[in-house]
Amino acid sequence: MRDATYDVVTIGGGPAGMAAALAARQAGADRVLIIERDRELGGILQQCIHNGFGLRKFKEELTGPGYADRYIEMVGAAGIDVWLDSTVLAAEAGGRITCVGPTTGLATVEAKAVVHSMGCRERTRGAIRIPGSRPAGVFTAGAAQRMVNMEGYLPGRDVVIIGSGDIGLIMARRMTLEGARVRAVFEIMPYSNGLTRNIVQCLEDFGIPLYLSHCVVAVHGHDRVTGVTVAEVDADLHVKPGTEFDLPCDCVLLSVGLIPENELGRAIGVSTDRITSGAVVDQFRQTSKPGFFAAGNVLHVHDLVDLVSNEAEIAGRSAALFAKGVFGEATHERAVIAGEGLRQVVPQRLSTLEKGKNAIRFFFRSKAPMGPSIIALKTEDGIVWDRKLRVVKPSEMIVADIPVNRFAKASHIEFVLTLDEHPEPLEGAVEEEDA
Amino acid sequence: MTSRVQPIQCIGCPVGCGGEVVLDGDRVVEMRGFTCEKGEAYAAEEVVAPKRMVTTTVRVHGGALHFLPVVSDGPVPKEAIFDCVRLLRGIEVTAPIETGRVIVADALGLGVDFKAARAIAVASDGLRPA
Missing domain, CATH: 2.20.25 (N-terminal domain of TfIIb)
Structure with missing residues (x-):
């Protein structure tokens, strides 16, 4: 049994865990450990072989493995310890971590600060309660992605995709390139849940139809799936009688959302956000348990890995300062409210502002798709900051760096998203400032 | 007009x-x-003349993983995407592979190289076989 003591331990060695560990080292933590349950670092990036990663972080377009490779090199050069093939069973308040692996056996680690970076998992058929029989051939899109890109198996040749999340769209293209026929993508909402660029390059490029406001009402087949019945739904998401139709297939892929894999956080009673299913954190990404930080998809599901890395740097740096004992006491606590038009905001609370910090980055998701809109910060003094947005979709996170001087003294902090009555003409470029 | x-x-x-x-x-x-x-x-x-980046995998011998992700180093004409993927389906490489190695140079005369998107160690060296 191996025992060790570290300043900062990140649980999970995907993009969030690696970026947090690097930032912790840069902020002066001497002993930093990444505990990863897979056979290598990189997390889900290793199966995302498509390009489109790193445009913000590295100013070039990388594949998922390429993005992971950059970070693995930096981790190797930074003097960070890595335990692979190691699954964390518990991370208790106080920092005692128990993990187990085939080569290490049972091991305990004492950590002065812990970063939760466990990522997320896919919602399954059970989560959306699809009726019908339960044959083989029904997979989550990410499981199929791993089979095709890493294990070398094709999960089917005649495919129907349920849900329009990005992984489903990416897999529509990938299965097509591998010779499968992708019949259609069905989305229950009246709008797509994937990035617009993926609708274009993964569906339209290959003539794959996307049916909005459609759901699956039955899965057919005994041993192997033989087809599905789909139907149109109304505004209340109820099936419209008489709109059902059948499609034959030998494979169904589900891309119906992701949920933070936050069991370790919940086990120690970290306060969680009902909407994100991740922890409630302050601007330092500290959870309600002192010394426990969270970043990446275990905190809230992101669209872009670049923003995961970015957020994890905040958590890693904060964890290093906590380990050194120079992290300020949280005294001036304020809630951050996702008001009208917004589904969620991260961070969900603010603690004492850090001296010398000029802006704080907030992440939002809208409740519904909207045209030209304005996102605004309301305090007891009225609207103290706003920004125009050309277009708003729930699937595309809104990122804003907001000057601290606008809300430093406010006690009520609420963000609202409303329609823009006077939108700028098409030429108007809107880009968030980089922190 | x-x-x-x-x-x-x-x-x-x-x-x-x-x-x-x-x-x-x-x-x-x-x-x-x-x-x-x-x-x-x-x-x-x-x-x-629409173009797209192309990514796929090629078979690896003696590696810690059985498949190597590869990426075009520039966009490929849309109508040549399937031909590129078919070409790469027949390619086999031997570990170790370093990131950025050219796997196919000037694919189909399009002036585009396909490169290794990651490193892959030999089977006994680091990663265990998949």
């Missing part, structure tokens, strides 16, 4: 600008709605 307006959804980055290109025959006379030079360049090409 009459001009026509073609809506183009940019795929250059996740901002995903939706813009319009005004064409006179095959000549671009005006573009609106794109917010960066890269987007305008994409739109100008998209209306006449």
Whole structure:
């Protein structure tokens, strides 16, 4: 049994865990450990072989493995310890971590600060309660992605995709390139849940139809799936009688959302956000348990890995300062409210502002798709900051760096998203400032 | 000659600008709605000769993983995507592989190389076989 003591331990060695560990080292933590349950670092990036990663972080377009490779090199050069093939069973308040692996056996680690970076998992058929029989051939899109890109198996040749999340769209293209026929993508909402660029390059490029406001009402087949019945739904998401139709297939892929894999956080009673299913954190990404930080998809599901890395740097740096004992006491606590038009905001609370910090980055998701809109910060003094947005979709996170001087003294902090009555003409470029 | 307006959804980055290109025959006379030079360049090409980056895998012998992800080092004409994937399906490489190694040079004479997107160690060296 191996025992060790570290300043900062990140649980999970995907993009969030690696970026947090690097930032912790840069902020002066001497002993930093990444505990990863897979056979290598990189997390889900290793199966995302498509390009489109790193445009913000590295100013070039990388594949998922390429993005992971950059970070693995930096981790190797930074003097960070890595335990692979190691699954964390518990991370208790106080920092005692128990993990187990085939080569290490049972091991305990004492950590002065812990970063939760466990990522997320896919919602399954059970989560959306699809009726019908339960044959083989029904997979989550990410499981199929791993089979095709890493294990070398094709999960089917005649495919129907349920849900329009990005992984489903990416897999529509990938299965097509591998010779499968992708019949259609069905989305229950009246709008797509994937990035617009993926609708274009993964569906339209290959003539794959996307049916909005459609759901699956039955899965057919005994041993192997033989087809599905789909139907149109109304505004209340109820099936419209008489709109059902059948499609034959030998494979169904589900891309119906992701949920933070936050069991370790919940086990120690970290306060969680009902909407994100991740922890409630302050601007330092500290959870309600002192010394426990969270970043990446275990905190809230992101669209872009670049923003995961970015957020994890905040958590890693904060964890290093906590380990050194120079992290300020949280005294001036304020809630951050996702008001009208917004589904969620991260961070969900603010603690004492850090001296010398000029802006704080907030992440939002809208409740519904909207045209030209304005996102605004309301305090007891009225609207103290706003920004125009050309277009708003729930699937595309809104990122804003907001000057601290606008809300430093406010006690009520609420963000609202409303329609823009006077939108700028098409030429108007809107880009968030980089922190 | 009459001009026509073609809506183009940019795929250059996740901002995903939706813009319009005004064409006179095959000549671009005006573009609106794109917010960066890269987007305008994409739109100008998209209306006449659309191209895409291509990623797929090739088989690895003696490696810690059985498949190596590869990526084109530039965009490929859309109509050549399937031919590139078919070409790569027949390629086999032997570990170790370093990131960026050219796996296929000048694929199908398109002037595009396919490169290793990651490193793969030999089976006994580091990663265990899949």
